[in-house]
Every structure is written in C-alpha cells, then in structure tokens.
Amino acid sequence: MTAVDEHAPRSLEAAIEDFDRHLRHERGLSANTVRAYVGDLRHLAEHAARLGVHDLDGVDLALLRSWLAGQGSRGRARTSIARRAAGARSFTRWAHRRGWLDQDVGARLGSPKAYRVIPEVLRQDEAARLMEVVGIGGATDDPTGLRDCALIELLYATGIRVGELVGLDVDDVDLGRRVVRVVGKGGRERMVPFGAPAARAVAAWVERGRATLARADSGPALLLGARGGRLDQRAVRTVVHQRLADVPGAPDLGPHGLRHSAATHLVEGGADLRSVQEILGHSSLSTTQLYTHVSVERLRRSFDQAHPRA
Numbered sequence: 001m002t003a004v005d006e007h008a009p010r011s012l013e014a015a016i017e018d019f020d021r022h023l024r025h026e027r028g029l030s031a032n033t034v035r036a037y038v039g040d041l042r043h044l045a046e047h048a049a050r051l052g053v054h055d056l057d058g059v060d061l062a063l064l065r066s067w068l069a070g071q072g073s074r075g076r077a078r079t080s081i082a083r084r085a086a087g088a089r090s091f092t093r094w095a096h097r098r099g100w101l102d103q104d105v106g107a108r109l110g111s112p113k114a115y116r117v118i119p120e121v122l123r124q125d126e127a128a129r130l131m132e133v134v135g136i137g138g139a140t141d142d143p144t145g146l147r148d149c150a151l152i153e154l155l156y157a158t159g160i161r162v163g164e165l166v167g168l169d170v171d172d173v174d175l176g177r178r179v180v181r182v183v184g185k186g187g188r189e190r191m192v193p194f195g196a197p198a199a200r201a202v203a204a205w206v207e208r209g210r211a212t213l214a215r216a217d218s219g220p221a222l223l224l225g226a227r228g229g230r231l232d233q234r235a236v237r238t239v240v241h242q243r244l245a246d247v248p249g250a251p252d253l254g255p256h257g258l259r260h261s262a263a264t265h266l267v268e269g270g271a272d273l274r275s276v277q278e279i280l281g282h283s284s285l286s287t288t289q290l291y292t293h294v295s296v297e298r299l300r301r302s303f304d305q306a307h308p309r310a
Contacts, residue, residue, distance in 0.1 A: 016042060019091055118294055119294065170222050
C-alpha cells in the first residue's frame with residue numbers, strides 16, 4: 001500500500017468531506033446545521049473551481065471575498081451571506097489547526113451585519129384562547145386530541161424547539177416536579193420547567209391517549225403519530241397551524257412562533273434575561289435580548305394605536 005504524503009496538496013472537496021465528519025462526530029452539531037455548513041462550502045468549492053482552484057492550499061482571503069461578493073451581486077439575503085461567511089471562517093480555522101493551511105485565511109473575512117427581524121408573536125390573550133381551543137381535545141378520550149393538546153401546551157409552556165419536542169421520551173418528563181429534560185443544539189442538556197396546565201395535558205395524553213396509538217415498536221417516544229411511530233416535525237407544524245386557524249385574529253404561526261411567544265411573554269412578565277436564556281437553550285445572551293426588542297416594539301405599537309398624541 002502506498003503511504004499517504006501528508007504534505008501533498010489536499011483537494012478542497014476532500015477537505016470538505018473531512019470537515020463534514022468533524023462537525024457530525026466531533027462537534028456533535030445537528031444534522032440541519034451540518035447540512036447548511038457543508039452545502040455552503042460545496043458552493044465555495046464550485047466557485048473556486050471556476051477560478052482554477054482545486055486544492056485547499058489555493059484558498060485565500062481574496063477567493064473567499066470574491067465568493068461572498070458574488071452572493072451579494074445575485075441578491076442573496078444578508079442573513080444567508082453572513083451564514084456562509086461564518087461557515088467559511090469555521091472551515092479555515094479548522095483546516096489551519098489541522099496543519100493543512102499555513103494560516104487561517106478566513107480570520108479576516110468580514111460579513112454583512114444581518115438585519116434583526118422582529119418575530120411575529122401571539123398576544124397573551126391569543127395564547128390563552130389557543131389553549132382553550134386545544135383544551136377541548138383534552139376533555140375527551142380522542143387520542144389525537146389529547147396528543148395535540150399536550151404538544152401545544154408543552155411548546156408554549158417551555159418554549160422548546162420543535163426538534164427538541166419530538167425528541168422527547170416519556171421518561172424525560174417529570175410530572176411531579178413539572179420539569180422536562182431537553183437535549184438541545186450540540187447535545188447540550190437542560191432542564192426546563194412548565195406549569196400545571198401543561199402537566200395536566202401531558203398526563204391526560206400519557207394516561208388515556210398514548211396507549212391507543214402505541215405499537216410494539218413505538219419505543220419510549222413521548223409523542224406518537226397515527227401509526228405509532230415517533231411524531232415528526234412536519235406533523236407538529238401542521239397541528240399548530242390548524243389549531244391557530246381556530247383562534248380569531250391570531251397570526252398564522254408555526255411551532256417556532258410559539259417559542260417566540262413564550263419567550264416574549266416571559267420577558268413581559270418580568271423574567272430576567274439570564275433565566276430566559278437558560279430556558280430557551282441559547283448559547284449567547286445577545287440572542288435572548290431579541291425578546292426585549294420584541295416587547296418594546298409591541299409597547300410602541302400599543303402606544304401608537306392608543307395615545308391621542310402618538
């Protein structure tokens with residue numbers, strides 16, 4: 001077998017494949033995050049190939065800048081360009097640490113500052129009405145209604161992501177202490193509290209609904225679909241959209257809209273940002289601070305609508 005020369009030029013495509021494995025197995029990032037990073041880097045490789053660059057050591061700051069400039073000229077959103085720049089910086093930093101690049105060429109790569117979009121959220125009265133709508137199912141023995149009530153109550157009570165919700169097992173929910181163990185981004189675990197209404201909804205589902213849908217191969221999944229398998233994210237989105245359609249005047253939001261609503265209502269209720277950060281599983285407090293802006297924006301709209309001198 002011919003020995004591999006570690007000092008030989010390494011193809012850009014091969015380096016991206018190695019980076020893919022690094023993200024999945026060493027950093028433990030979610031499948032969606034890895035897919036986005038690697039997809040962006042393959043787009044970079046196509047751009048490099050058009051310029052005659054096929055090896056990793058041909059990637060320099062000028063090439064990276066020309067790649068991002070091309071995105072801007074084709075009307076890519078600032079958020080997309082910022083994400084691609086972040087992916088490129090992470091890739092070159094990793095390659096430099098592996099000794100495949102003499103220097104971290106992406107360290108000085110800038111990116112446009114993304115506009116901070118204020119998310120649309122439910123008013124507190126709309127959230128209360130939604131819980132009344134889904135609570136109708138909680139008063140019956142219809143397993144689907146019980147499940148839908150449980151999942152919407154949990155989403156709003158905890159602010160967890162839809163991927164975190166469908167990943168829950170029965171043992172992750174402690175109804176006595178009213179906390180749920182959540183595995184978030186990067187495999188980080190956190191304990192999130194929830195209130196009595198969510199506890200009642202989950203208990204009703206587990207005690208009266210889950211056994212009806214469960215099959216021999218259902219496993220420990222908390223939420224089940226019609227065929228007994230673990231409920232998927234698309235089904236949760238459908239449930240949320242359908243139930244919100246029954247709330248007069250409420251915006252058409254998905255599960256992430258309930259997450260935004262929960263966080264906003266926590267801040268409006270006086271919760272400190274550090275606690276909200278922990279509940280949501282944000283790695284940076286700056287991300288959580290968005291909900292302060294949401295609350296101020298809602299206050300501004302109320303003022304403009306109600307004050308005679310607005």
